Amino acid sequence: MSRFDDFMKSDAGVRARLRRRAGRRVHILVENVEPRSKKMHREEQQKFQSAVAEQLSMVNRSTFKGGLALRLDLVTTRHDAPQAHTIAKNLLDLLSVRGPGVDWPKRHLLYKDDSQIQALSVICRHGEKEPLIIVEAKPFSAMLDDLELAAHAVREAEMGSDEWWEDDREREWIDSYREHVRNEAENRQRLGDDVYNGYLTMLRFYSQRALLRRSAVTAPMLGSMYGRPRGFLNVVGKEFWSGFVTQSKLRLQIGELPIAKGSSEAFKRMVADEIAAFKERWDWLISPLVIPVALQVIIRPNPSTPTAVLHDLDNIVRDYLIPGIVPSFGTVSDLRWTIDFDDLEKRNPDIAAAWPDPLPPRGTRAGVTRYEAWRLPAVPDEPGFVSVALVADVDGEGDLMSEVDKRIRAWSQHGAHRHWYL
Structure with a gap:
């Protein structure tokens, strides 16, 4: 083995690669622009896109050409704020095609097309004092490398815990x-x-x-489903965890996405049927829901899916899942909606009196605290699937992307050994 190989498998080598991946990540922060749906005024659209273009230029970053992982963190202030998934649809479009009056040398800003997004996470907080839009993006290959390192960090942390x-x-x-x-x-x-x-x-x-x-998929489980770590260490893990996820009674198992023309209605009926089956199993415990929940969606397309009809991740969540899940389970968009303030006032009047702005606008109540969707690669001769989890979101632990970053930070601070898996 060469000295270079030895270095790459050492702590210093792993950290060097981690720094290189961090340099490929894009952070965009847009203040004073209210996150809106397609009803966003043209002036606000231009202001948002100009801020994106300016920050991309500052870090000398061009348009993503390949797959990417994308995270949207949204803060709204208006009493008539729309739901997160309608805001996301608008912003995803604005992150693609440059509008008129935006100083940017290319036709596209962050990426060319929504189909490039292989992992998407959207979180939204309503009823705050200042609006905010945070966009984080990185090449999907870097996301997979981070996922692999985070999975290793999880395994090390679990030893002796x-x-x-x-x-x-x-x-x-x-x-x-x-x-x-x-x-x-x-x-x-x-x-x-x-x-x-x-x-x-x-x-x-x-x-x-x-x-x-x-019900949630963890970083090590997800990494295994993507074939990480590569080589003999994951000979069994990839198919084992895919099977585990698709057979779990704690998740909604919806089957394959529609491919043929006119099959969307049949898929919507499959969603409704699976929601009914899930409620039959668990209604005794989850009705009514007294905790906020997020959606975690794992998708594997059928290998015969034409590129032209490959569904964008946000469309799957927005068009097929949220419209059935939110009203059927009575999910809410914020932890504060699960608090009985009348009871709190009776039992702890001092706490109730001191609670700032107890509730977001009523029109934002129905929803989920966040949602994330991950697209697995198709497997030859194997069917596709859509597997959905209602994930407890009580402690604000965040999505899988946040979990990956948190695990890597902890590993980086405390160090680790045996990096031959990377």
């Missing part, structure tokens, strides 16, 4: 909830209605969190 025991303890909440409801008459007589109902609310909260945390 008690995370598995904590998972077991969390599952005990579900057993306690089931037992509390099963013996309702006895428990009401013993505890009284107020105590019984208060304890029931607490059990439902922790049980829903425990259940819907388990």
